[in-house]
Amino acid sequence: MNFELTDEQRMLREMVREFSEKEIKPRATEIDRTDEFPWDLWKRMAELGLLGMTLPPDYGGSGMDIVSWAIAQEEMARASVVVADIQLLGTLMQNMILKNGTNAQKRKHLPPMAAGEKICIIAQTEPGAGSDVAGVQTTARPERDGYVLNGTKRFITCAMLADLAIVVATVDKSKGHKGITLFLVEKGTPGFSPGSKEHLLGVKGMATGEVVLDNCWVPKENMLGGEGEGFKRAMMSLDTGRIGIGCQAVGLAQAAMEEAVRYAKQRTAFGGPIANLQAVQCMLADMSAGIEAARLRLRHAAWLKDQGRPIIREAAEAKLLASELAVKVTSDALQIHGAYGYSTDFPIERMYREAKVYQIWEGTSEIQRVVIARQLLKEY
Structure with missing residues (x-):
């Protein structure tokens, strides 16, 4: 089994990471404070070809695979889950029209969606x-x-x-x-x-x-x-959506862990950095182990999707693991920050508030468990 990214996927990751660090991350706090749609970043995603990543070139897209999209979702979510989710929405809607639409519907709606001209x-x-x-x-x-x-x-x-x-x-x-x-x-x-x-x-x-x-x-x-075919068609789109949402949750957890590590190395108490305290180290270790495990489950589900294989259970498991992880990691990261974590002066309080929705949207954690259990009962 090859866990290496392709050259194209590495190049994509670096491009999205640079965009996220330089342009998205500096805007994250302001977007949260003003509650205003980030039109500037929407337009930049269109310019970079990120709004039509998985759409075929015939409709103005880049024709990338789901693994590549999953990588981009995680990288954007490290900077802002809001921007990542705006991109996810476009991808899922394009996919639904591509899979279910008539030629006329696809020609009319998909190109302007990929160009950022239509939401x-x-x-x-x-x-x-x-x-x-x-x-x-x-x-x-x-x-x-x-x-x-x-x-x-x-x-x-x-x-x-x-x-x-x-x-x-x-x-x-x-x-x-x-x-x-x-x-x-x-x-x-x-x-x-x-x-x-x-x-x-x-x-x-x-x-x-x-x-x-x-x-x-x-x-x-x-x-x-x-x-009468809407239920089936809507359900089919959930698998891809759960991969994207899971990647966002992992990206958010990764960002929270990085904030916690930086703070723990700088904050001194009891004669030294709190990073030297075993209780803090245990929380950081659990964060890292959980993030890596969830990331692997998500990448595997994305790879299976690219192979055209069913991923009902795999997508639900990946989304469940990542969602629960995001809530735990952001909570522990805030705890490491102490009173500062509860302050709007630090980004961790925003991450803490954002994490909760991952247990709710694109299917609650309880629904994921039901989906997983039903698949298990069919398989064994």
Whole structure:
């Protein structure tokens, strides 16, 4: 088994690391404080070709593999999980349209998405339906050779800025997940609008908010995939998403560990640097071991994805390990900082707030355990 990165992957890592260190990291605190979308970094990602990394060149992308994308996700998250997640959103939406869209839909939407000219969102989560995707209440009623959409979505990343939305709705609630259907809805469509902006504990600056669909009519050709196929198609995108989210969590944990090591070597107490204290050393050792283990699980899942193999269990395990790790590492890193860690003068308090969401989005830790257990029961 070869664990070495290719020359192309090493070059990508160095390029993204330099971009992250020089341009993203200096902006991370400001993005968190102002809760404003980082348009400057969005444009720079487009210029560097990072917004269309895995998209085929025919649609304006770079055609990179999932392992390369995973590397980039981790590097960006070391500087800012917000910027990394904005890039992730674009990648997942491009992939969903690429896999499920018609030629006309792909030609219309994918090139401007890769160029940073169009922001596409997934309007799935609702006030009463998060992990239970089959329980969405947004309806799609057939009318005039199209569908009328009605419902409200919550906690939607980039909701306030969306140029295009992939809306998850049901054509028949009695059919459960077999009634779920996907629709492309463009900005300016009557009845489609952003609602209230969400005020979050962390991961600020992503324009997270509501999406309101009020008698929003879309033509039949705006359906993404077939009627009743939305649940299956949405679930298929989760595997890749969990790899990306897991890589973000590892990147965040890596950044928190680095902050803790630096602080421990500088802070003196009891006659010397606290890095000399065994209790502190044990926390640092656990951080490093956990990060390396989670990174390997994620890279393996990404490699399997590139081979075209199923990764339902592997992606869930990787996401679970990385999410739990991020919460533990940021908590211990803050503890090493003591009172300074609780101050906004140090970045660790922001990292601590950001870590919690990784146990929630792209499937909660509890959902990951259910997915893993069900796969195990099928395999053995």
